[in-house]
Amino acid sequence: MNDKENCQTCSSNQAGPCSGEACSNDKALLGCFNSVKNMIAVMSGKGGVGKSTVSSLLAVSLRQRGYQVGILDADITGPSIPRAFGISGSPGATPFGIQPPETKTGIKLMSVNLLLPNEDDPIIWRGPLLAGGVKQFWEETDWRELDFMVVDLPPGTGDVPLTVLQSLPVTGVLIVSSPQDLVAMVVRKSINMTRKLDKPIIGLVENMSGVVCPHCGNILEVFGKSQGEKVAAAMGIPYLGSLKWDPGIIELADQGRIEDYDLSEAEDIINRILAQLG
Numbered sequence: 001m002n003d004k005e006n007c008q009t010c011s012s013n014q015a016g017p018c019s020g021e022a023c024s025n026d027k028a029l030l031g032c033f034n035s036v037k038n039m040i041a042v043m044s045g046k047g048g049v050g051k052s053t054v055s056s057l058l059a060v061s062l063r064q065r066g067y068q069v070g071i072l073d074a075d076i077t078g079p080s081i082p083r084a085f086g087i088s089g090s091p092g093a094t095p096f097g098i099q100p101p102e103t104k105t106g107i108k109l110m111s112v113n114l115l116l117p118n119e120d121d122p123i124i125w126r127g128p129l130l131a132g133g134v135k136q137f138w139e140e141t142d143w144r145e146l147d148f149m150v151v152d153l154p155p156g157t158g159d160v161p162l163t164v165l166q167s168l169p170v171t172g173v174l175i176v177s178s179p180q181d182l183v184a185m186v187v188r189k190s191i192n193m194t195r196k197l198d199k200p201i202i203g204l205v206e207n208m209s210g211v212v213c214p215h216c217g218n219i220l221e222v223f224g225k226s227q228g229e230k231v232a233a234a235m236g237i238p239y240l241g242s243l244k245w246d247p248g249i250i251e252l253a254d255q256g257r258i259e260d261y262d263l264s265e266a267e268d269i270i271n272r273i274l275a276q277l278g
Helices: 011-015 026-033 051-064 081-085 127-139 159-167 181-196 228-235 247-254 264-277
Strands: 035-043 069-073 092-094 097-099 108-110 145-152 172-177 201-206 239-242
Touching (some): 035 051, 051 247, 069 081, 069 127, 159 181, 172 264, 181 201, 181 228, 201 228
Parallel strands (some): 035 172, 172 201
Antiparallel strands (some): 092 097
16 A cells, blocks of 8 residues: 555645644544555355464464564454464554554454453344444554455355455455365355456465374375365466364464464465465
8 A cells, every 4th residue: 555545635645654643534544554565365165174274374474474464353253363362352442443462473463352242252243244344344453564464254255255355455365175075166156256356366275185193194084085286277276285184283273372383384385375476
C-alpha cells in the first residue's frame, strides 16, 4: 500500500508520508498506518485437513526468516489459532484500532476467540455477520507494517472465503489438501472458486501425507496414498510439497507452543511459496 494513495483525505499528505495528525476520519487514519505487502489466504474446501496447522507453520517459518508477520483467524466459528500460540485474554486498543496481541516471537494475531469471555463460548451467527466480522478484523485492527499476513479461512466456499477473496487485498491463495480421494474432490471446488474470483493460486500443499513409524521409520499411509501431486497437475497449479502427520505438533499446539516446532520438513515448501510470490 502507498501512504499517499491511502490518505487522500489527510492534509498532512502534502508533506509526504502521513503523520496521522490531520486525518479527517478514523478509517483514513487507520489506512495511513496499515501496510501489508503480501496477504496469503490459506484455503481448503474440506475441514479436517490441518489448514490451521499449515497457516501456523507458515507464519512461524516466515517470522523465523526475519519477516514481520500477522495472522488473521478468519475461521470465526472454529477458531484455533490463539490456542496454538498460547494467546488468551482481550486485545488492547490504540488510537487507530484494535491492538493485535503478539506471540512470543512477535507474530501479530487477531481472532474472535480473543474477544470472548470464555474461549469455548460458541459464535452463533448467520453468514453475513461472519463475513462482516472478518472485514472488521482487517479494517479495524492496527496491524501497521507487515511483510506477510496469513489468513486462515474456514472450510468450504461460503460467505467468509467469498468475503476474503473479494474484499481483502489477497496476494495469493494457498490450497491445503490431504490424501483422501473425497478430500481431493472437495479441494478442487475451492480451486475452481478461486479461479472464478480471479485470484492467483500459489500452489497446493498436501498435509497428513503419511505417518513416520516410530519403530521402523517407514512411512505409513494411514490416510491413503498421496494424491497431492496428481491433483495439482490435473488442476494446473504448482505442487509445493507434502507434510507428514506428526503427533508432536499436536502436542505443542495443545500446549500453546507451536512456535517451538522443528520446521525443517517445511522449509522447502516455504521456499517454493516465496518463489511463487516473486
